[in-house]
Amino acid sequence: MASKLFSLFDDQMKKPGTVVAGTPQSLATISVKPEEQNYIIGKLRQFQVAESKVDYSDFSNFVFFNSALDYFNITAEKIINEYPYDASIDVIDTWVYDLDPYQRYLLSVWPKNSGHLRFDSSISSSYVSIVDVGQTIGDTTAGTTQQVGVLSPSTGSVAVEFWCNLSGTYSNSAAMVVFQKVGASGDGYTIYASGSNMVFRMVSGSVTTEVSAPQVDGQTAYYAFVYDRTNTLSPSLVAYTGSAGSFPVAVASASSLIGGPINIGNAQAYIGSGTLSDKVTAVISGALDEVRVWKAALQLADLTGTYNVQAYAQNNLMGLWHFNESGSINPDDGNNPLVLDFSGRRINGRIMNYWTGIRGSGTLVPFGSPSLMLSAYFNSPEVQTLIATQQASGTAYDRASDNIITRLVPENFLNLESIQNTTVLQNFLYILARNFDQIKVKIDQFTKVLRANYTDFNQTPDALLADIARFFGWEFTGNFLSADAFQYLLGKNVLANQDANKELDVKLYQIKNEFWKRTLINLMYLYKTKGTRESVESFFRIYGVNKNFVRLKEYGYKPNVGIQTNRIHADKSVYTLMFSGSLTGSVMSVPFTGSALAAEMRFALPLSSSAEILPTITTGSLFALYATALSSSGGILVPTGPQQLQYQVYWTTPYVGSTTGTLYLTGSEGLLSMSNIPIANEEWYNVSIHRNPLSGTLNFRLHRLNYDEIDVDLSASTVSAAEYSGSSLWQLVVGATNGLQAQGWVQEARVWNKNLTKTEIFDHTLNFQSYGTDYPNDLSSLALHWRLNDNVTASFDGSISGQNIFQDISQNGITGSGVGFVPNVAPFEKFLFDYNYIASPDFSWNEDKIRILNSSEVKPSDVTYDNQALALEFNMIDALNEDISQAISTMDNFNNAIGLPANRYRATYTDLENIRQQYFKRLQGRLNFRVFADMLEFFDRSFITMVQRLLPARSVFLGDEFVVESHMLERPKLQWNYRRQTVPFVPEGVITVYVRT
Incomplete structure (x- = not known):
């Protein structure tokens, strides 16, 4: 039996082939401990049983003829008096498995203590x-x-x-x-x-x-x-x-x-x-x-x-x-x-x-x-509370039930037993009723055997998932084929280092079942979209695949000259800072010097139907910049005069719950506004202020991204009569300030010591993570950059400070601290954002094979040569290139850096090298190679096979590839040289051919 023990994936592990990612295992290779060997055998037996998916927290789901009170009392006594608390793990597992489903449920909620x-x-x-x-x-015989x-x-x-x-x-x-x-x-x-x-x-x-x-x-x-x-x-x-x-x-x-x-x-x-x-x-x-x-x-x-x-x-x-x-x-x-x-x-x-x-x-x-609280601790408050609650619930259910078996037999039978002071008949009836109930549960669940849903109940059992999929024309081939027994069955040795000893709360086989169940739920949609990118991306979503790590790449090329700005659409789930409106929450930066010519931030205001925040105010602050004048004293800049409000962006709505409102910019230079905007609709907007130091023009702009287009582009401006004062001591406050509360969600707060161009603002709207500029040297002008996705927890007094602070990724050290938040709660919420990042110049693959030309004439330069080849790429450089694209707002400067005639005879691309230096100065952390390696290990051949079923038959699928290549700023240069003027000596009989390179 030991040699034939493992058939975890429909015998796929026992026969050679491309699906096998590891060698078959026997008891001897699993463990030398008999307790662990028996534990594994017990787990394997459990896979063969189809357990009904019933909610056993409600008596009405499984008690029909039996007494709910009697059922609980018998189960509780069994747990308290018979649970083998001091037995080996295999004995405990067998004892638990031999319980009926309700008994296992009650055991799972029984009080424990650590x-x-x-x-x-x-x-x-x-x-x-x-x-x-x-x-x-x-020696007993010898008396010793x-x-x-x-x-x-x-x-x-x-x-x-x-x-x-x-x-x-x-x-x-x-x-x-x-x-x-x-x-x-x-x-x-x-x-x-x-x-x-x-x-x-x-x-x-x-x-x-x-x-x-x-x-x-x-x-x-x-x-x-x-x-x-x-x-x-x-x-x-x-x-x-x-x-x-x-x-x-x-x-x-x-x-x-x-x-x-x-x-x-x-x-x-x-x-x-x-x-x-x-x-x-x-x-x-x-x-x-x-x-x-x-x-x-x-x-x-x-x-x-x-x-x-x-x-x-x-x-x-x-x-x-x-x-x-x-x-x-x-x-x-x-x-x-x-x-x-x-x-x-x-x-x-x-x-x-x-x-x-x-x-x-x-x-x-x-x-x-934790350990179960059993007979020795019967009087503990936790155990007594559970018993009292369950007995009260069971008594109420029995009182209201007309189907209880003691009401279905002649009353005289029970009266006679009462006279004789016995309960033999009643106990026998309850035994019958318990078996009748189990049969009825199986009958009820049989009608749901073809169902799959996102809950835990009333659907096909895990043991039948592969059979149900086969019934609908889909073939599951397993996941985690390279996992060993401890990883797959027990969830051990999955995490790294000391965490490897810990058993995962959800084991790998349970994760596999969840994948299969989610595939069944979406199977009809996969069939409907089969042969399209949407089908494959839907399959990725079913498996929770991060598209930053894995991409389905289609290949083609366009023989045009020059490097164009191409954007790739993606989505990402990130944390955002949340202001409830009921508290005066705000984030304040440490003071910093500069000119603060521009500031920008993203925000969203709640709807009346929002789950996390309900609208309670009609006026709220987004952010404000306070300035203190500086003067030179002994060659050192020192503050002179009080701190004054320079700019504040706030919003108003006509009444609480209104979806339209007005956005204001106020400060020392007057008031700008944009009215009748649908800003309170839980959609994300980019708001920016920027000032031209030469003309004195102050611009106030608002933009909104709709998938891959900017569908809101509003602005207001004014020309200040006051001359620009130059460098000052600044302080940024996000949230409640200047007598106004804050409500909604915010992210990506930035302050610049430069004027932002329209191209740069559009780029920051198209890609919410982007801090790109038209000229990479301008990155040094980014004075402050808060992502506001730190997901830190407020302390007992509602403050966020000390080690839990808002980080400045501009590396200028302008951190932020918060006050006025809900104590001991992280004031953050996750959102799924669309964004469009700039593609690498090596854009030989593309996401959309359908192209629309704005002309009735197709020029040779517009022709794209498509290739039917496609592949799943695990490419860490793709993730790095996407991050690099956040530092540039357009590929025009990149194009000039590569194609400038003066660079033809230079040893390197000087401008490209400057961009590279600017970027890697800001790069925080290191590339996580292990993430990619673990991802590749997760995608065994079975997953690739299922992806291939969704592709068009005429496509040439290259499979999965683990790609390591140069990033977009690491570009080799073809070296050009001037032709030598002096004719070199050529020995007789040798023919030398000069090729101009």
Whole structure:
């Protein structure tokens, strides 16, 4: 069976072919642990069962003849009394799977608790006492038996793991004992903190061996100490330490002279307490979590995969304490001090000198899991609340139900049973009713087997998705074919670094099912649009593919001379800053110097039907610029005079909820307005102000993008009588200011020390991310640029400051801080924006094969030579080129840089080099090559096959390509040289041909 275990993708993994991305797996290659092997087998069995998609939170969906109250009571008792909390992972999974669907639902909502122990020596001398039940060793016949604890190493190895965060000051002569298992003779092992070390001590007779790891007061860290007796002639001690951000490493080791067995009688074991003969032992202070004791010589590979996740019972694990117990609502409850052992050995402990604050909330283990609150914590408030709620709901449902089975049998039958004081008949009827209900649920769900929707209920089961698709003429071939068993079934080893140990909340097979389900939902649309780009792009949307990483490229070329400005339409989901209107939220920049000749920003105002913001005001501020005059004093510019409002852009509507209004620009130079504009319709507008320093003209402009065209182009202007004053000290305020509140969404705030041209403003409207200029050297004139997509959370007082600030991507360091936002909430909302970025000069592919010419005559220069070839490209340079295009507003300057006659005999394109230097000065971060590599790994051959089905039959599909090429600013130059005037010496018999290059 082991060799034929894996058939995850309809046997595709077991036979060779282009679809196979990995080698078939067997139990031996999956894991050496029997618990994990059985766990995988159990998961595979579950794939074969078609589970009905029923909402079990509502009794009316699955209870018809049965008693809802009785059903809940039986299920609750089963969970409380029978759940195998201390079993291995495969046993727990089998037990859960054997439940019926409602029982599994109730188990999923059953209260859980995650905790740790928090010792405080200033309040109580608390510790955990563990009764080691022991085992008998020796020769019974010879009468040489001895009782030893299960935590005793005897002739084997032992290892102890735990997480802690200790506090308090102690010298090398004092110690805080973390764990101790020592017999009356002194033999045993102890872990204690002393000075700046965590020490592991092993004692046998007169031999004492220690090894230590560094310990820092107040830092959460992981420790593992191993007594390795694999080599009986040369045992050793090894210390490991790690943290949430780093894997465990061996920090120290020591050889031991211990030769004989270490048999510790039925002594107590202690957590947080103990004695040492050579040190003064202090009461432990700090937090402690996830203590594990093994009878095994754990190696570094064993620790790396489990150190930061919760462990389960398994071979050689002798003690496991999660400390996830929860205290009862009754402080006198005898179960409050109980500490459960989850290793299956039932070596439970009790907290001595218990006080209510010793149980800390949450876990120190980075990826720890909460534990169910079962019989020992029946009186906890969480469990009692759930029981009371469900019983009340069940009682109300039974009272209103006419179908309950006890009302469908003769009343005398039940009366007779009541007289005899039994419930045998009633219980038998409920058993019948439960089976009848399950049959009815299956019948009801059978009518929905051909359905698929975006909810979790009333649709085809996951196990039938491939069959339903085949019924409609589609063939699923799987996803994640390169994933191994742990990745696909358990969601482990999917993330990078320490996160790899964590199980994903949604496993890969569940993601695959979601992909398949979404494909079924949109299958008719895919058929309808088959053979078009829309069909393929719809398929991308179904799979959530980021079009910045993957593009369907069609090929062709136009033999024209020169480089033209071509734009590519795309869409992107980004965060925007949100002002609710009920608070005085605003973002203020640090002061900066400059001329501030232009400013621009994007905004949207809410409709009366908006989900996140309801209109509540009729006048609101967008942004304002305040100026303070500067004068020279000793060669240094210093502020003179008070800060004054220079410009403020605000809006008004005639009444709350109106979709039309007026946009105003006010300030020291008068008032400009644009009236009767549909600005309050939750559509995005680009507003800009810019001033010509020579003519004194102040321009106020408004634009709106409609897919790939600018359909709103409004402006107002005035000529100021005042002469321009030059450089000042400026401060930008976005949102509420100057007595006005703010409401709506904003993004992309920029201040320029230059006048913006119409071409540049249009470019910024067509591509909301663009800060391009006609001349790249003008990029140095960008004084401030806030994306306003930081998605940071306001603090408890509603401010956004400190490390959570608004970043200035112009690299001038003009950051912003916010005030007046909702406390402890991120005031951001995502929008999906259309934009049109400038294509690279190497525009050999295009998105639209249908071209419209504005002439009845087709010139040779207008002809485009199309190619039927197309491909899916994973091209990181495409993403970089798109980012580069944000720095230019038109390709005219690029065209001049390439085609200028003076550049013909130069070694490089000087202007292009200047553009490159300007761009990479501003480039933040690095290209994420791993994103592209992971994306390529995700798109296995099955996805490419499904894409190919949507393409026209006459197309030549090149498949998927991982492309690495030069970016648009890295352009090789053909070197031209002057012909030499002197005739070189030519040896006789040699013919030399000169080719002008």
